[in-house]
Amino acid sequence: MKLKHIALTMVGNREWAKRHKTDLARAYKKSFQNLKSIIKQQVKLNIPIMTVYLLPSKVKDPEQLFVLVDSLITFFNDLIESNILQNNMIKVSILGKWYDLPSRIVEPVKEIVNLTKEYDHFFLNFCLNYEGQEEIVDACKLIARQVKAEKIDPEAINKQMIKENLYSSYFIPPDLIIATGRERKFNSFLLWDSAYSSFYFPRLLFPDFTAKEFVKIVKK
Numbered sequence: 562m563k564l565k566h567i568a569l570t571m572v573g574n575r576e577w578a579k580r581h582k583t584d585l586a587r588a589y590k591k592s593f594q595n596l597k598s599i600i601k602q603q604v605k606l607n608i609p610i611m612t613v614y615l616l617p618s619k620v621k622d623p624e625q626l627f628v629l630v631d632s633l634i635t636f637f638n639d640l641i642e643s644n645i646l647q648n649n650m651i652k653v654s655i656l657g658k659w660y661d662l663p664s665r666i667v668e669p670v671k672e673i674v675n676l677t678k679e680y681d682h683f684f685l686n687f688c689l690n691y692e693g694q695e696e697i698v699d700a701c702k703l704i705a706r707q708v709k710a711e712k713i714d715p716e717a718i719n720k721q722m723i724k725e726n727l728y729s730s731y732f733i734p735p736d737l738i739i740a741t742g743r744e745r746k747f748n749s750f751l752l753w754d755s756a757y758s759s760f761y762f763p764r765l766l767f768p769d770f771t772a773k774e775f776v777k778i779v780k781k
Contacts, residue, residue, distance in 0.1 A: 572742030573766025657691030693752035
């Protein structure tokens, strides 16, 4: 079966840094190098949609959040400057409450989304300040407002209506979710959309999760 949508978590940077007795910045640098190579494989393997969980909504460590935000800015700028998005007509969308992040990341997010808004050959979704339960709660709030405004009948609420109000409303659910890290869990990622997805747990920290590993899983 041809995979149309693959979702991927980016877990294990803090643990990798501790194992290698190095700082978080180096771990994230390696992770984003891997991710850039994986994006190239998305194109090469002709996978229409890829969704990557980059930043959860509750990062407890302020230092980790600071380093990750700086690493994200560098990554977004690198994607733009390398012309990967432009050459392959990859549209970037952001899922989550990215507008609540530190102001220095907001403009780079706007830039990469605006640059790619007309592209439609491939779709690359980044989850920033995202949490799967919050996504469902926000969808319920949107529907509740429509009920309150008497625009819809409560009896008309169904699965399709909930999907239409999710952050991921424009995208089909993932066929496959690859959850990195040593534990077999996917951290509240695409909770509604993952109901019928297949899961793969490579037991690798993301800085060790190369494009080669990605291709191996996809081709299984």
